[in-house]
Amino acid sequence: MCGIVGLFLKDKGLEPQLGALLTDMLVTMTDRGPDSAGIAIYRGAQAGEWLYCVQSAAPVRDFATLGADLSKEIGAKVQIEIKDTHAVLVLPSEKAKEARAALERINADLRIMSSGESIEIFKEVGLPADVAERFNVASMSGSHGIGHTRMATESAITTLGAHPFSTGADQCLVHNGSLSNHNSLRRRLIREGLSFETQNDTEVAAAYLSWKMAQGSDLGAALKASLDDLDGFYTFVVGTKDGFGVIRDPIACKPAVMAETDQYVAFGSEYRAMVNLPGIETARVWEPEPSTAYFWKH
Amino acid sequence: MQSLDLQAESLRDLNARLHAQSEKTNERDWEILNPKGSHALAVGLDAPIDVIVRGSTGYYTAGMNKQATVVVAGNAGPGVAENMMSGTVMIEGDASQYAGATGRGGTLVIKGNAASRCGISMKGIDIIVHGNIGHMSAFMGQSGNLVVCGDAGDSLGDSLYEARLFVRGSVKSLGADCVEKEMRREHIELLRDLLVRGECDADPSEFKRYGSARKLYNFNVDNASAY
Numbered sequence: 235m236c237g238i239v240g241l242f243l244k245d246k247g248l249e250p251q252l253g254a255l256l257t258d259m260l261v262t263m264t265d266r267g268p269d270s271a272g273i274a275i276y277r278g279a280q281a282g283e284w285l286y287c288v289q290s291a292a293p294v295r296d297f298a299t300l301g302a303d304l305s306k307e308i309g310a311k312v313q314i315e316i317k318d319t320h321a322v323l324v325l326p327s328e329k330a331k332e333a334r335a336a337l338e339r340i341n342a343d344l345r346i347m348s349s350g351e352s353i354e355i356f357k358e359v360g361l362p363a364d365v366a367e368r369f370n371v372a373s374m375s376g377s378h379g380i381g382h383t384r385m386a387t388e389s390a391i392t393t394l395g396a397h398p399f400s401t402g403a404d405q406c407l408v409h410n411g412s413l414s415n416h417n418s419l420r421r422r423l424i425r426e427g428l429s430f431e432t433q434n435d436t437e438v439a440a441a442y443l444s445w446k447m448a449q450g451s452d453l454g455a456a457l458k459a460s461l462d463d464l465d466g467f468y469t470f471v472v473g474t475k476d477g478f479g480v481i482r483d484p485i486a487c488k489p490a491v492m493a494e495t496d497q498y499v500a501f502g503s504e505y506r507a508m509v510n511l512p513g514i515e516t517a518r519v520w521e522p523e524p525s526t527a528y529f530w531k532h
Numbered sequence: 533m534q535s536l537d538l539q540a541e542s543l544r545d546l547n548a549r550l551h552a553q554s555e556k557t558n559e560r561d562w563e564i565l566n567p568k569g570s571h572a573l574a575v576g577l578d579a580p581i582d583v584i585v586r587g588s589t590g591y592y593t594a595g596m597n598k599q600a601t602v603v604v605a606g607n608a609g610p611g612v613a614e615n616m617m618s619g620t621v622m623i624e625g626d627a628s629q630y631a632g633a634t635g636r637g638g639t640l641v642i643k644g645n646a647a648s649r650c651g652i653s654m655k656g657i658d659i660i661v662h663g664n665i666g667h668m669s670a671f672m673g674q675s676g677n678l679v680v681c682g683d684a685g686d687s688l689g690d691s692l693y694e695a696r697l698f699v700r701g702s703v704k705s706l707g708a709d710c711v712e713k714e715m716r717r718e719h720i721e722l723l724r725d726l727l728v729r730g731e732c733d734a735d736p737s738e739f740k741r742y743g744s745a746r747k748l749y750n751f752n753v754d755n756a757s758a759y
Contacts, residue, residue, distance in 0.1 A: 486648055505588050506569030519607055521628060521647050
């Protein structure tokens with residue numbers, strides 16, 4: 235098992251509540267996977283700004299001068315927002331590439347969780363309620379977000395094994411299921427020049443999508459190609475800068491429920507996750523079909 | 533009517549109240565409020581009582597039901613009426629995957645659509661779906677009847693034994709050893725009764741019947757080299 239929740243807001247009036255609504259949805263899914271949890275929030279792009287969300291095992295030490303050090307390296311203003319073991323670095327977008335190399339020089343142990351104009355990924359080991367509390371997810375606003383609570387089946391319970399996984403700038407992936415050909419696919423992707431941090435199957439799916447998109451596929455085409463190249467069980471939810479999508483394998487035994495109103499599109503591994511959303515009583519509720527890619531965009 | 537509110541009492545207490553009803557109970561009418569997608573609601577009932585659930589439910593609603601009539605005024609999650617023995621379960625909305633799985637008796641009515649694996653391994657249950665059903669439905673169905681007023685997904689009736697399948701709309705594909713069969717008068721009569729029980733006014737003559745070609749489920753020595 236694992237639990238997935240997602241919320242894509244159509245009504246801007248709900249944006250200040252995004253973090254609170256997603257937290258409630260994620261905590262409801264705790265008994266589908268209590269070992270680690272994560273959330274990707276799209277807080278809305280500000281013109282000219284780039285965000286790096288980095289994680290450290292020793293945040294007090296590593297984050298103390300990180301903002302100033304990075305600012306000096308790239309010769310531009312850097313804002314740092316520290317949230318527990320994660321820090322969000324906000325910098326001018328034209329410095330994004332330079333900043334990635336500079337972060338590597340400053341501290342090679344920092345893990346880049348996400349990179350983009352809008353996305354922030356926070357994930358840690360622990361119960362969803364505790365993880366959400368540590369990052370104060372409930373206070374976050376944004377246009378859409380995805381949450382995941384993990385029951386590890388095929389690789390270790392670690393921060394990096396938690397979901398969401400970044401698949402590229404402003405993109406992320408969460409997964410419920412298990413892939414059976416991830417080892418052979420990982421070897422193939424390593425030969426293609428990709429690198430991996432864990433033995434996790436979902437990291438392979440994320441890398442696969444990144445690789446497909448680097449070759450020129452759009453996200454929809456990359457997801458459709460995954461139906462042929464990934465073997466196993468999966469319900470995937472993906473986030474992009476302005477949208478989110480859902481795809482299930484042809485067997486579709488991993489659960490998925492969706493709800494749509496004039497205010498939002500919501501995803502839950504179970505209907506339970508959505509019962510406190512405004513207007514759920516009159517929402518259109520349905521199960522996404524197998525082998526079918528669904529997308530919503532702003 | 534007895535009212536049970538899941539906001540006010542635990543699922544376990546609620547199910548225990550329903551289990552405490554005997555054959556001769558005079559508390560015949562029950563309603564469950566605020567189900568909010570809860571799992572295992574009204575499972576294991578064994579008394580001639582009527583239960584209405586006012587809202588949508590999670591996994592395994594009304595599983596193992598005997599005698600009782602359970603109505604869900606909403607959608608039902610995976611495994612509704614799993615292994616039902618007798619009685620009636622009626623879903624006003626849609627049902628998720630493996631509705632009525634392994635059911636041995638009773639009637640399951642789904643007024644919306646059912647997802648994949650509806651009636652998987654059915655063993656005597658009657659299932660009437662007003663809408664469509666998903667892929668791999670009635671897989672290894674052994675006995676009972678599955679009626680679908682809409683369309684059926686891929687691999688209907690794969691590895692079927694003796695369950696009877698009636699579909700009014702299209703069938704995306706038939707599973708291994710499942711074939712279309714002649715609709716004889718006795719099947720029209722059977723279907724007419726099933727549709728009445730399923731509160732469905734469809735015309736039995738519009739349905740096609742599917743069943744087992746009986747080539748797969750007996751060991752055939754000529755095929756020994758294929759195993």
